Amino acid sequence: MSEPFKKLNGDELIQINKNRVEVTFKKGETIIKQGALAGHIAYIKKGLVKVCREHSNEELVLALESRGKLLGLHALYNQNVYNYSVYACEDISVCLHDINSIQSFIKTNCDFNSEILRHLSDEILFSHERMESLTLKQLHGRFADILLCLSLRIYKRKSFKIPLSKKDLAGITSMSQESLSRVVKDFIKDKIIEYKGNHITIFDYEKVRHLSRVG
Template structure:
């Protein structure tokens, strides 16, 4: 695995892996959590939770990949991607009585629905868990701020480079199969399908990528990273 992916993956793991927060629970609390959670499986493309639903549970992804969507001025935008061992929209769940986002499975995904009342009791009674959760939520918020700021300043070349590198970090490999088609890629980035297709074709011709349908092989990570910065 290239050093770029190894370093980035470890950095993100330290801040964004919610499993470390759950490890701060006592054995009794872990047993209570297990008793008050429901595990469900979703196929690729299925909606996990819809915007407007009552927040009765926190959603924890044990396996798979999830896309978060928000609506602003009647326009749907992708807020981010959630991978395994992460909560879905955690920074929003304690602020509102209803989910302010929609979560969709990008691949076959397993999710634990944890009763929010039980979780709140852990926050009040376990200081170490609460502090770990605050640090975790701060890491998520910081990542979202940087992601939204970066993407807003990029052309299609830069934005697509960022997303392709994100997938490389998620799958911990420069070679992977995209979990979405060209249309979904365009929706995530806020560009047209044609722009995404043309940019992938250009990257392929320039030897930066080898693209076959949804299969991506990053041939020149340094060049792709440079485009993600300057594009």
């Protein structure tokens, strides 16, 4: 259960459970569409998603998110319109909560409201870090950042299999596939990581952290 929902009392939990639905999405399917009227707040129960801002045929990946993340919270204060899209990176399970129920608890439950605002604040801080990575860091620093994100935020281990192609990783790190391949080769040559298929193992966290810091 996400932290905000732990602040609800028994009656509120009964009400919110009456106004939610569990849905599965296939890899590549749209969970939230930028610009659409928001009817739900999405809670990721299982799987990996990417959060994107879209313009014409281009997309900027804002974040990768997994189990336990609430998505679409900004719509609670933004005229009920989603300002980003969310796509499934693999087959996932999502719990959709009715936005009207969430808004009613925000007005009547101060602890719940505080937790929602804390989540939004965390999103803003993460977005700042993400923009710093994409605009101020060199290629090796960007790849180090995504390694730390996958290892520490998403999978919480040093060895993991990701449902992302190298094309996906290139897009997330805002570099060409050729540049990504060169960077990956450097990390492998320096014995920082092992990368086979979609399986990554981090051997040297200190070097990854150093490259992330120096950019």
